[in-house]
Amino acid sequence: MHIHKFEKYWLIAGIGGLIVFLVILGFGAFYLGTHPQSHGIVIDPENIEANEAFKKENLGLHEIGDGKYVLNVVASAFNYDLGVDEDGKPVKHIQIPKDSKVLIQATTPDVIHGFNIAGTNANMMVEPGYISSMEVTFKKPGEYTLVCNEYCGTGHHLMYATVEVVE
Amino acid sequence: MSAKEKKVHHDKEPDLRGTLASVSLVGLFIVITWVGAFTLFLSRGF
Amino acid sequence: MAIEKLETYQDERLPLVITKQESRLYMSFIYVAFIALLIGGLMGLLQVLVRSGHFTLPAGIDYYQVLTVHGVILALVLTTFFIIGFQFALMGKTVGISDRQRRLGWLSFWTMTIGTAITATTILLGKASVLYTFYAPLQAHPAFYIGLTLVIVGSWIAAFVNFHQLAVWKKKHPGEKSPLLAFMVCINMAMWLICSIGVAVSVLFHIIPWSLGWIPSINVLLSRTLFWYFGHPLVYFWLLPAYMAWYAIIPKIIGGKIFSDALARLSFVLFLFFSIPVGLHHQLTEPGLDSTWKFIQVVLTLMVVIPSLMTAFSMFATFEITGRKKGYGGLFGWLKHLPWKDVRFVAPFVGMLAFIPGGAGGIINASHQMNSLVHNTIWVTGHFHLTVATTVVLTFFGVAYWLIPHLTGRTLTKSINNLGLVQTYLWAIGMTIMSAAMHIQGLLGGPRRSNFSDYGGTEQAAEWGWYQLAQAIGGSILFIAIILMVYIVAKLAFFAPKGEEEFPIAEEEENAEPTPMWLENWKLWIAITIALILFAYTVPIMDVIQNAPPGSPPFDWPIGNS
Structure with missing residues (x-):
């Protein structure tokens, strides 16, 4: 089978380029630990409160010291449960100090949801039976929308909250 | 054109300079978009 | 002159004549495809209008019901029906079809059509607003899944008929290489068969019994993994028929020859290998799959870029060689010879152009951790409206302009041709606006x-609103283009002047290097394909099963269905 000289150049360059992409991604993923979220931690979707993180009182943002935070979220059709404030009202807006490390942990008792703090890399699928989690640092101050970006039913587009990164 | 001449003519590789230029542009486009997206990804940090 | 010689040369085996009876079968598939285009296009228009924020659906129709119709009828019905009709025509033209095979072709058509009708009815009754990916544990009415299963089963019948057609031809022509288009059709159907087994197993043994209440719960992640085992090759099942037209039909339309029969076959074999063991790149942000296996499938995904790189080279080379033979020199002078007034060329050509940003975006999507930049944002929607809804669909339109009149005994007149050019430009403009707005809005989250x-x-939401307005403008232009296309199809099928329209099949250069016979080693290709699938999927699937959380019961209330 004859391959034109120029096609050889093109394929060598093309395959070389793909390998470069993969080396960059592989270095980030395996050496720097920037894999997309995946921990394989399971949970009983019908009894999520058996897990300490998803007990009613532990939902929402909590400081665990040193500028480190944990954000526990229960996504359900069609709501993000971020705990309640002092008046017992559901929290729909959270403030996070800039540059603090936040461990996000999310799960669902019903169907599949998305968890995306729009405009950031905090983008995860939330599936019944699993805990989705990733650690993020918000560097840019501003208001971000937390949106459900996986179809979960008729009220899918009404499932949101806001995250404010403050100085 | 004799049969022999024709054979010689066709055994030479066709002139594909334009093709090489075209695919290079395609390759360049792919690299630019990928690097652009990767830069945006990095700028959003972890 | 060399040119005269090239044009008069004819392979004595080709072309076979397509009889009236055969035409009826092929056209039936194509009619359903274009009816689907009209309905699905209307749904698309409603979606972009609703999303603009200036329009509400009448009569309490649910947005997600409209979205389900759009996805199912365009991504599954339009594509599958057109592809199977087109592939049957290619087989009929290159290797022939027997009466018995034709009757089985009708069985395939009716199985698929009945399946489509069942699924469509379920969706229209509002019992299946689960979108075309039907992710469990959202639960549609069982009839939705049963209808889809029939569509798949019908397509399998077509696959086996196609394999048999080629086998019969090979028996009659021992030692000869198979016609290029027949080889390509069989590769595509082999890939389709292997990948759709995954979704069939999931639907038959998992989702249907669960939706009927026979089993109480479902392993959600397993059903998703099996879906995407099918879902990515599905997009190649759409793309490969477009590549068939690019490799083996476009050269004839522009007055040239096939650049390389062997390389065309090799690229199709590579697609067979690498289209399937890559589904995890749709699941990169999921919590239950191992990161290392995700990365392995990312590597395999980038392998499937290689045959597309080969295809890009072949296309440019075909254009350049043909142009140079006609005397157009220089680095880009050969562009001038291309038939810019012939819609049979222009529509697929615009499709090829769209695949450059489409392919580049696809590489970004599959780039492991970078996926979190775009996952489930509307960037993805913009991406596949370039790939399937422009590259594939415009190529199919380009095929329809000659295939429909060829089958109905009519001709593509100058005025219909010009209308087709307008259609193509409208599509290009509408899609550029809509898709660009989707890509940008997606990057904004x-x-x-x-x-x-x-x-x-x-x-942020206010900012998105502007892009959604742009999508409504682009989408409205696209809907006008769809109306125009349906008008053109009706005209070609029923009203155009009687006559003979050419079925353009390109030939190799007279003295082209022979294609090596090892390319026809089907057993080896299938064995490698299965080995790659076992390599890529055994560990992840075992892991999903062994470390499964408690299963999920069906949820029908979130889709307004309790």
């Missing part, structure tokens, strides 16, 4: 598959 929402009035 705008979600896909979502009804209009101001998300509590955030600044």
Whole structure:
């Protein structure tokens, strides 16, 4: 089978380029630990409160010291449960100090949801039976929308909250 | 054109300079978009 | 002169004549495809209008019901029916069809059509607003899944008929290489058969019994993994028929020859290998799959770029060689010879152009951790409206301009041709606006598959609104283009002047290097394909099963169905 000289150049360059992409991604993923979220931690979707993180009182943002935070979220059709404030009202807006490390942990008792703090890399699928989690640092101050970006039913587009990164 | 001449003519590789230029542009486009997206990804940090 | 010689040369085996009876079968598939285009296109228009924030659906129709119709009828019905009709025509033309095979072809058609009708009815009754990916544990009415299963089963019948057609031809022509188009059709159907087994197993043994209440719960992650084992090769099942037209039909239309029969076959074999063991790249942000296996499938995904790189080279080379033979020199002078007034060329050519940003975007999507930049944002919607809804669909339109009159004994007149050019430009303009707006909005975090929402009035949502307005403009232009296309199809099928329209099949150069016979080693290709699938999927699937959380019961109330 004859391959034109120029096609050889093109394929060598093309395959070389793909390998470069993969080396960059592989270095980030395996050496720097920037894999997309995946921990394989399971949970009983019908009894999520058996897990300490998803007990009613532990939902929402909590400081665990040193500028480190944990954000526990229960996504359900069609709501993000971020705990309640002092008046017992559901929290729909959270403030996070800039540059603090936040461990996000999310799960669902019903169907599949998305968890995306729009405009950031905090983008995860939330599936019944699993805990989705990733650690993020918000560097840019501003208001971000937390949106459900996986179809979960008729009220899918009404499932949101806001995250404010403050100085 | 004799049969022999024709054979010689066709055994030479066709002139594909334009093709090489075209695919290079395609390759360049792919690299630019990928690097652009990767830069945006990095700028959003972890 | 060399040119005269090239044009008069004819392979004595080709072309076979397509009889009236055969035409009826092929056309039936194509009619359903274009009816689907009209319905699906209307749904698309409604979606972009709703998302603009200036329009509400009448009569309490649910946005997500409209979205389900759009996805199912365009991504599954339009594509599958057109592809199977087109592939049957290619087989009929290159290797022939027996009466018995034709009757089985009708069985395939009716199985698929009945399946489509069942699924469509379920969706229209509002019992299946689960979108075309039907992710469990959202539960549609069982009839939705049963209808889809029939569509798949019908397509399998077509696959086996196609394999048999080629086998019969090979028996009659021992030691000869198979016609290029027949080889390509069989590769595509082999890939389709192997990948759709995954979704069939999931639907038959998992989802249907669960939706009927025979089993109480479902392993959600397993059903998703099996879906995407099918879902990525599905997009190649759409793309390969477009590549068939590019490799083996376009050269004839521009007055040239096939660049390389062997390389065309090799690229199709590579597609067979690498289209399937890559589905995890749709699941990169999921919590239950191992990161290392995700990365392995990312590597395999980038391998499937290689045959597309080969295809890009072949296309440019075909254009350049043909142009140079006609005397157009220089680095880009050969571009001038291309038939810019012939819609049979222009529509697929615009499709090829769209695949450059489409392919580049695809590489970004599959780039492991970088996926979190775009996952489930409307960028993804913009991406596949370039790939399937422009590259594939415009190539199919380009095929329809000659295939329909060829089958109905009519001709593509100058005026229909010109109308087709307008259609192509409208499509290109509408899609550029809509898709660009989707890509940008996606990078800004705008979600896909979502009804209009101001998300509590955030600044971000307000910014997305502008892009959604742009999508409504682009989408409206596209809908006009769809109306025009349906008009053209009706005209070609029923009203154009009687006559003979050419079925353009390109030939190799007279003295082309012979294609090596090892390319026809089907057993080896299938064995490698299965080995790659076992390599890529055994560990992840075992892991999903062994470390499964408690299963999920069906949820029908979230889709308004309890």
